[in-house]
Amino acid sequence: EAQVTQNPRYLITVTGKKLTVTCSQNMNHEYMSWYRQDPGLGLRQIYYSMNVEVTDKGDVPEGYKVSRKEKRNFPLILESPSPNQTSLYFCASSLYGVSFFGQGTRLTVV
Amino acid sequence: RKEVEQDPGPFNVPEGATVAFNCTYSNSASQSFFWYRQDCRKEPKLLMSVYSSGNEDGRFTAQLNRASQYISLLIRDSKLSDSATYLCVVKSNDYKLSFGAGTTVTVRA
Numbered sequence: 001e002a003q004v005t006q007n008p009r010y011l012i013t014v015t016g017k018k019l020t021v022t023c024s025q026n027m028n029h030e031y032m033s034w035y036r037q038d039p040g041l042g043l044r045q046i047y048y049s050m051n052v053e054v055t056d057k058g059d060v061p062e063g064y065k066v067s068r069k070e071k072r073n074f075p076l077i078l079e080s081p082s083p084n085q086t087s088l089y090f091c092a093s094s095l096y097g098v099s100f101f102g103q104g105t106r107l108t109v110v
Numbered sequence: 111r112k113e114v115e116q117d118p119g120p121f122n123v124p125e126g127a128t129v130a131f132n133c134t135y136s137n138s139a140s141q142s143f144f145w146y147r148q149d150c151r152k153e154p155k156l157l158m159s160v161y162s163s164g165n166e167d168g169r170f171t172a173q174l175n176r177a178s179q180y181i182s183l184l185i186r187d188s189k190l191s192d193s194a195t196y197l198c199v200v201k202s203n204d205y206k207l208s209f210g211a212g213t214t215v216t217v218r219a
Contacts, residue, residue: 031205040118042197042211043154050205090153097142097201101153 002027006091006102013081013109021076021105023091031094032074033058034066036087043090049074081109113137114200116210123188124218130184131213133198142201143174143181147194148212154197157183188217 006023013019025032033048035058045058049068063085065077074093078085086109091102116133123129135143143160158165160172160181171184185192198210 033207035209037151040211043209045207045209048206088151094207097144097199097205097207098156098159099146099154099199099207101155103153104151 002100004091004093004100004102006089006105008105009103010106011108013107015082015109016080019078019081019107021078021089021091021107023074023076023102024072025074025093025100026072027093027095027100028071029093029095029100030071032068033092033094033099034064034074034076035090035092036060036085037090038087046076046089081107083109085109112210113208114198114210116196116198116213118211118213120214120216122216122218125188125190127188127217128184128186129188129215130182131196131215132180132182133210133213134178134180135198135200135208136179137200137202137208138176138179139203140179140200141203143172144199144201145170145172145181145183146197146199146209148197149194157196185215188215190217190219193217 034046035043047066049055089105092099145157146154147157148154164173169186173182195212
């Protein structure tokens with residue numbers, strides 16, 4: 001089954017404690033991206049990757065890092081999380097603009 | 111100005127009604143257009159792509175107006191299960207995907 005898997009689904013952490021949200025896809029897509037969704041603001045792109053070792057900033061990259069060492073995985077790293085990064089995060093992989101999303105990670109930073 | 115703008119609604123309609131809403135985009139070089147559906151903060155899922163000549167998928171009809179830079183979605187014979195947030199997505203020529211904030215539709219019995 002074609003899918004995008006992200007983990008964890010829920011995470012509560014404290015300010016400054018580094019965390020990683022994993023994302024994996026099994027569709028062999030080259031394009032992957034991370035979004036955050038906040039009430040009234042819709043989905044905002046954090047980072048995207050057009051292929052292995054190729055990543056670029058989206059609209060709201062501050063405070064986030066990503067890596068793309070292999071095609072299937074695209075982890076999102078928060079080196080020093082802050083409360084304003086409390087949000088719902090989605091990973092997606094895309095082909096010709098059609099995106100397949102993971103189930104989301106609800107992150108709370110206290 | 112946001113790249114993609116949608117009327118947030120909510121559009122509150124009775125079962126069987128027709129509801130329609132638009133999405134405007136700012137980049138005239140945008141290449142591809144989509145409607146996604148999102149339920150209760152779950153992951154968005156593709157509803158339909160939008161083609162230049164307009165297209166239908168069952169009770170759903172999508173239209174593209176390049177001159178005025180908007181796309182539209184029309185839902186006929188609304189069902190309770192159509193209650194959701196509908197996201198407009200625009201793909202530019204540099205592969206960037208821009209999402210609207212969504213239009214909420216509530217279908218009541």
